[in-house]
Amino acid sequence: MNRHWHNHAPSPTDSWVRRLPATWKLGVTLTLILVTVLAPPAGWLPWFVTMFLFLLVIIAASGISLWFLLQRLLLLLPFVLGVVVVNALAPTGRANWLAIALKSSLCLLTVMLTANTTPFSELVRALQTLRVPALLITTITLMHRYLFVLRDEAERMRRARASRTFTPGRRFQWQALSSVIGQLFVRASERAERIYDAMCARGWKSR
Amino acid sequence: MHIPDGFLDGKTAAVAGVISCAGVGLALRQVRRELPPRKVPLLGLSAAFLFAAQMVNFPVAGGTSGHLVGGALVAALLGPGAAVVVVTTVLIVQCFLFQDGGVLALGANVFNMAIVNSVAGFVIFKTMRRVVPGKRGRVAAMAFAGWCATVLAAICCAGQLAWSGTIAWSAAFPAMTLVHMLIGLGEGVISALVLLAVERARPDLVAAGPHAAGGQRGGEFLGYGLLAALGVALFVAPFACAWPDGLDAVAEKLGFAHKALAPLVTAPAADYRMPGIHWALGATAVAGAIGTLVVFTGSLLLGRWLVPSSSHHESPLAQPRA
């Protein structure tokens, strides 16, 4: 997770892919992933080739950097290698590591394309249309809104702590970092109360 | 432990998805009923908090570092229902925003990290707190609960991978369990330290949690608790029949009277013929049992170490001395 943070593509650039309705994109993504995962051993190679070509077209149309996509695909490597190694030592007879590698790469590419051509708030609205419960939608929305705020707060606290830490050694570091996280929770709780006040101040009626 | 798409087959993803939908639905219902309106934004903020907290790197050894996962911690602070909702939110955002974990695999990931982690963490936390009272008990309980929750989630993950035929159970179980027994140590220690830090700053935030006196818990908890148990049974039990076999192999190697185990041994499953595999499974089960005892004791010691005896008996609601 930590390593992904800096690999997030910049805000979606405009393209016709970007302007497609989010519900549609989400639906297509889910369908493609479903078909890929369920592809029977007999038919998987032709399906993969077709899907790969289709994705290439979308990549070209959306203007997302191929290099960026490849970089993220590489992060799948440890999982695939794990399966390969383990299957060499204790074969199940059912796993085909090449199929797994290709399947997960294609699924990852599909999700990445959707995620990087759709603003997150539109994705959430699409989820709302798909009847995801309101409380979960509110929680997701608030999480996304305050993600960056809390991340920055955590970073500032960590830096401030580090500036005043002269004792080397893991024990003190663990204590200091845990205390930063603890403080972060306290601040998050207090902020949540202020947000509640701000919502009520503008007429929010608690159901 | 975020499983990507393609590593789980259709039936595993579907079953996990159904169980997770039901479990999260029940948790949402509980939260809607029990959470005062004032605390609704706290769910979203806790999810953001958990995400930000997971980015803090704890140096381990030689350049590696670990980080908090936090399901058990959130369950101790906010209750199991809220924890399920919060961790599910984190997983959904991670999946769609950062492509961490697959979309179809969300069902399995939510089951392992949101439901099992939170429910197991909460149950173990509360149970252990009853056994060991006071502030030290809280710290020890948090450490032990954090460890157990991590290991249990890993076992479920192994079960799902084995059920899908991606990795053999005989390899997945030892690998995932042993690795997460180590990772869980970090999780336990960090969760305990964080709980302590929160309590120092705002004791009311901890006391207001699920272990406050009174408070009716509705049927929802029982509901998703049972779903968690069902899931564990589904994903793990089919393979568990190999354990007695494995234990047998271990006993034989160690020279125990393995005949004494004979009544316990059921017919071995057809795949598990290789003695080496038996040894691995049995050894893992034994290591797990020993490890649990060791970590339990270690948690008690951690509680003693972190909480000086003077503050041990103070009620968390005591007014600060002027």
Added chain:
Amino acid sequence: MNALEISHLHYRYHDGTEALRGVSFRVLPGECIALLGPNGSGKSTLLLHLNGLLPENPSGDGAVKIFGTPLAAANLAAIRRQVGLVFQDPDDQLFCPTVAEDVAFGPQQLGLGAPAEIAARVKKSLAQVGLAGFEARATHHLSHGEKRRACLAGVLACEPKLLVLDEPTSDLDPRGRREFKAMLRTLPATKLIATHDLELAVELCARTIILDHGEIIADGRTVELLADEKLMLAHGLERPHILHHLHPH
């Protein structure tokens, strides 16, 4: 009728500390009043009483009256339509993902019209604060000054008659402060502004109330109070330099 009437307002925190000790004052419609005081004087606590966020259970005893109506649990919605509170930390107030959604939140919650009408309100409010065209922007990508203005827009969209602001210019750079002050000047609502920005008090507010330790220490013409160095220093403030350059007209 007074826009705001506070009579013997008391408030105690949970730990027993008295935050407000019998605060009383009146505000006439159209006035612009600065609320000054050192940190911990109770300014923010007082402001939270003006739209019923405090006390937790408003009793309707008449300690707070908004345009003649005593504040009570039953009429909170109506009160919150009339009193627009802008919070100190814009991140607390901007909780929606896009600017348009956030500014529309108030009107939607208060049931102020059809979607088309609300969209028109949003456009008007954003124009008023100089953020025209910002509808689709993500709130977490705004600069600090833009966030503060978006918060104000969100409150203005409800067209409140009494505008209450908690330290609106803190953290703003000099240009941001100038622009914000210029904007405040154009707003016709009655204004009560808690602030540390003494220049703002002198430039915008004819009247000043000084609060310290939960009590009103002084209530009078800004220029007179702020020129009283002894008074200012005694209550954690100071005489602003701008007064040296102000000539009485």
